[in-house]
Amino acid sequence: MAIKLPKRFITFTLVGISGIFVNNLILFYAKEYLYVPLAIASLIAIQVAIINNFIWNHRFTWTDREMKGFNAIRTGLIKFTMVSWIAGGLNWVILLLLTHFAGLHYIVANLIAIFIASILNYFLNDLWTFRNKASSI
Numbered sequence: 089m090a091i092k093l094p095k096r097f098i099t100f101t102l103v104g105i106s107g108i109f110v111n112n113l114i115l116f117y118a119k120e121y122l123y124v125p126l127a128i129a130s131l132i133a134i135q136v137a138i139i140n141n142f143i144w145n146h147r148f149t150w151t152d153r154e155m156k157g158f159n160a161i162r163t164g165l166i167k168f169t170m171v172s173w174i175a176g177g178l179n180w181v182i183l184l185l186l187t188h189f190a191g192l193h194y195i196v197a198n199l200i201a202i203f204i205a206s207i208l209n210y211f212l213n214d215l216w217t218f219r220n221k222a223s224s225i
Contacts, residue, residue, distance in 0.1 A: 096149055096150070096214070097210060099145075099148050099149040100145065100149045100210050100213075101206075102148075103141055103144040103145050103148060103149055104141065104202075104206050104209075106140060106141070106144060107137040107138075107140050107141040107144075107202075108137075108199070108202055110133075110136055110137045110140045111133045111134060111136070111137035111198065111202065112133070112195055112198060112199070113133075114129075114132060114133035114136045114137070115129050115130055115132075115133035115194070115195070115198060116195065118132055118133065119194070126183075126184070126187065126194055127180075127184060130179075130180055130183055130184075130198070131180065134172075134173075134176040134179060134180065135169075135176075138168065138169055138172040138173070138176065139165075141168075141172070142164070142165050142168040142169070142172075145168070145213070145218070146161070146164065149218075150214075150218035153218045153219070153220055164217060164218070167216060167217040168213060168217045171209065171212040171213050171216060171217050172209055172213075174208065174209075174212060175205040175206065175208045175209035175212065176205065178201070178204065178205045178208060179198075179201040179202055179204070179205035180201070181201075182197070182200065182201035182204055182205070183197045183198050183201040186200060186201065
């Protein structure tokens with residue numbers, strides 16, 4: 089029996105894949121070429137990926153709940169960033185634990201951490217950032 093995932097979750101996942109590439113590219117570049125410590129490089133990479141993911145999720149994942157106007161988009165970005173930092177904080181802690189205690193390479197640890205945190209990220213964004221305003225009235 090096949091599991092049928094909602095279209096929104098599939099789109100969120102595809103956007104998330106772009107965020108994974110952005111996150112790991114920034115993480116690798118900052119650590120290997122700019123010599124930024126892992127803990128700081130990860131924070132920078134997470135924030136850049138958050139902005140990337142907000143733009144694409146706003147355009148493709150939650151189009152039926154589109155934010156109109158500068159103030160709505162700014163508020164949405166702030167909410168998305170807050171929610172994403174809850175998940176991003178989890179991502180950051182898991183990354184540091186896996187590299188320090190399990191001895192995993194930081195890119196492998198980061199991929200595991202992103203996978204775990206992204207599930208929380210989806211549900212929090214669906215329930216709050218891109219909340220269906222019609223159902224909350």
